[in-house]
Amino acid sequence: MQTTPEKPVEVEFCLQCGPGTGLRPRGDGSQLRCPRCGWVRLVPLRPLFVVIGASGAGKTTIVPALARKLVGCEVFDVDLTLHIAALGWDAWRATWLQIAHGIAQNGRSTVLCGTITPDQLETLPTRQLVGPIHSCLLDCPDDVLVERLRARPPWRGTDEDFVARQLGFAAWLRDHIEPSFSSYACEPATVVDQVAAWVTSGWIDGSAARLIRSPRRATGRESASHPFARMGPTVRSWARKALSRQTVFP
Structure with missing residues (x-):
């Protein structure tokens, strides 16, 4: 039937x-x-920052230090959820927009490091959940990229066809994404400082500053009349007790 x-x-x-x-x-x-x-x-339309680069450009390398540097952001290597790509690449990309949306509800912005390009995000239904998307390029010379890719362990499956595709992708990125930061010309710490400064500039430009401004606080009358007004102290009390017991159960 x-x-x-x-x-x-x-x-x-x-x-x-x-x-x-x-x-x-x-x-x-x-x-x-x-x-x-x-x-x-x-x-909460917080800006989303995407650090893009071909495989081997150094994106994963800078994630830990960048996360420590950007205390107002959550920084991720997008490969963290690569298993979701089994449902389709758009499902994987949409998941990152939903994660960024959830993080924005906690008053923080998101920085993604990976091979996701802006045009791949703009057409997704979940695009409406985040604010402006800023992107920058992490790059290195082609010969350095080839050397890095060929030095990877066999399980990564980095054959010559993959290397050629990444070289082509790197060339496309250089024509379409700016600003660009070199992971070869500078020490890793310097690259992290440069990317962090770029993210910070995205916070304070006219549009981003408006979007990340703290929301208006409710007046005493509004707070008292809200049906959930008394839940905050209750949840805080439960959280303190749970942490003291090192358990998450009420």
């Missing part, structure tokens, strides 16, 4: 109307609105 396929669940749906009704951006994108009932959800 032939059945009618179910309508896919929207990435962000209305909690009043259900999974079949997707929310749509409103105004500057900081709100998602239900087209049916008008329910609105606020979106």
Whole structure:
């Protein structure tokens, strides 16, 4: 018996109307609105930073030091979730936008280090969950890239075809992504400082500064009237007790 396929669940749906009704951006994108009932959800549009480079450019190498340097960000090697690519490359990329969205709800921005390009993110349904996307290139000379790739252990599967594809990708990136930072001309610590300075400049330019500004604090009357107003102290009390017992169970 032939059945009618179910309508896919929207990435962000209305909690009043259900999974079949997707929310749509409103105004500057900081709100998602239900087209049916008008329910609105606020979106913390923090900027997303992407450090792009061909395989072997040094992206993974700088992640730990960059994470220590950028105390206001969460820094990730995108290969951390590479197993999700089994569901499709777009599913993998969309997952990183959802992670960045979740981190933004905690008041922090996200820095991704990997081979994801801006155009691959712009067309995803989850693009509406993050603020402006800034990208920079981590690069090195072709002969250095080849040397690094050929020095990888056999299990990485770095054959000559892979090397040739990465050289082509590196050439494309040089034509399309800026600014560019060299992982060969400078010591790793210097590269980290340069990338960190670039991220910081993204925070304080006109648009990014507006997007990461702390939200308006509710007045005493608004806070007292909110149905969840008394939950904060309760959750904090439970968290302190849980940590003191070194357990996560209430």
